[in-house]
Amino acid sequence: MESELFELAEQLGRLLKASGKIIATAESCTGGWIAQTITEVPGSSAWFDRGFVTYSNSAKVQMLGVNPETLEKFGAVSVETATEMAAGALAHSAADVAVAVTGIAGPDGGTPDKPVGTVFIAWTDKHGAAKVARKQFSGNRRQIREQTVKSAVEGMWLLY
Secondary structure, eight states, X not given: OHHXXXXXXXXXXXXXXXXTOOEEEEESTTTTHHHHHHHTSTTGGGTEEEEEEOOSHHHHXXXXXXXXHHHHHHOSSSHHHHHHHHHHHHHTSSOSEEEEEEEOOSSSXXXXXXXXXXXXXXXXXXXXXXXXXXXXXXXXXXXXXHHHHHXXXXXXXXXX
């Protein structure tokens, strides 16, 4: 899967570079893996600004401006939180586009409404285009996180 992730990141880089856009990431359950995947690509400094690893709720609030009421009402793993994380990544960077992920990678932490493998991915740009997807991945913790990274990078095409 590593080579597949690298190839996806290369393709994303070509797309962003051709359109003159810069990306930022906001990550919870992936712990910086999306940013790491992007920065594996030589020359990514031309189209990658920064990554926020906001694992705790307080980090989401402090670094990305996620509303504490959003976290209280909907939880960290929600459409609303993912959307605010992506918007916060744009607001706190020089990026034109952003991707944010939040989810339950397991093996614990799931609920009947949000079982292990539940992930929300949000993509947004400075012009107001936004998409959010709820994913239900399976496998162990590493596999869930890896599938999240792949979906997050692939999903950037939703904005184009």
